[in-house]
Amino acid sequence: xxxxxxxxxxLITVTGKKLTVTCSQNMNHEYMSxxxxxxxxxxxxxxxxxxxxxxxxxxxxxxxxxxRKEKRNFPLxxxxxxxxxxxxxxxxxxxxWGKTGGGYTFGSGTRLTVV
Amino acid sequence: AQSVTQxxxxxxxxxxxxxxxxxxxxxxxxxxxFWYVQYPNQGLQLLxxxxxxATLVKGINDFEAEFKKSETSFHLTKPSAHMSDAAxxxxxxxxxxxxxxxxxxxxxxxxxx
Numbered sequence: 484x485x486x487x488x489x490x491x492x493x494l495i496t497v498t499g500k501k502l503t504v505t506c507s508q509n510m511n512h513e514y515m516s517x518x519x520x521x522x523x524x525x526x527x528x529x530x531x532x533x534x535x536x537x538x539x540x541x542x543x544x545x546x547x548x549x550x551r552k553e554k555r556n557f558p559l560x561x562x563x564x565x566x567x568x569x570x571x572x573x574x575x576x577x578x579x580w581g582k583t584g585g586g587y588t589f590g591s592g593t594r595l596t597v598v
Numbered sequence: 599a600q601s602v603t604q605x606x607x608x609x610x611x612x613x614x615x616x617x618x619x620x621x622x623x624x625x626x627x628x629x630x631x632f633w634y635v636q637y638p639n640q641g642l643q644l645l646x647x648x649x650x651x652a653t654l655v656k657g658i659n660d661f662e663a664e665f666k667k668s669e670t671s672f673h674l675t676k677p678s679a680h681m682s683d684a685a686x687x688x689x690x691x692x693x694x695x696x697x698x699x700x701x702x703x704x705x706x707x708x709x710x711x
Contacts, residue, residue: 518701526699528698531698541698588644592639592640
């Protein structure tokens with residue numbers, strides 16, 4: 484089944500403790516991206532990657548890191564999480580970047596709470 | 599810069615009634631527009647997309663949307679609401695570089711029997 488898999492689904496952590504949220508897709512997609520969803524704000528892009536070893540900042544990259552060493556994986560790293568990073572996170576992928584690459588496939592989300 | 603405005607954060611309809619969710623966009627170039635649905639505790643699912651072909655776009659579950667350039671609108675409709683349509687709906691536009699979707703703040707649809 485074609486899908487984007489995120490882990491974990493739920494995570495509670497303490498301020499300052501490094502964590503990684505994993506994202507993997509099995510569709511051979513070039514493009515992958517991370518969004519966060521907050522009530523009343525919709526979804527905002529954190530980082531994106533157009534291919535292996537090619538990543539760039541989205542609208543809200545502060546406090547996050549990413550890497551794209553393999554085509555299928557795009558982990559999101561929070562090196563020193565803070566309470567304002569409490570949010571619902573989504574990974575998404577698309578066959579290619581550019582306008583025709585719209586119609587992303589989303590993962591099921593990771594609900595992160597930082598206390 | 600591209601942006602999306604969804605009018606009404608919450609819409610309530612009766613089962614069998616027409617569903618109308620409003621979306622207006624701002625774009626300096628011909629836009630690529632999308633509607634997504636999010637059911638509780640799930641990710642976003644693509645309902646339909648406009649990519650400059652037909653202005654009336656049909657999607658899944660009998661949803662459709664009409665691109666109106668003169669009104670800069672892309673409203674989502676469904677002739678007859680079902681209880682299972684209760685969810686949050688997001689309108690989105692592709693940014694000019696094609697590297698991101700810019701989402702509206704969402705509209706929660708409630709369906710009563």
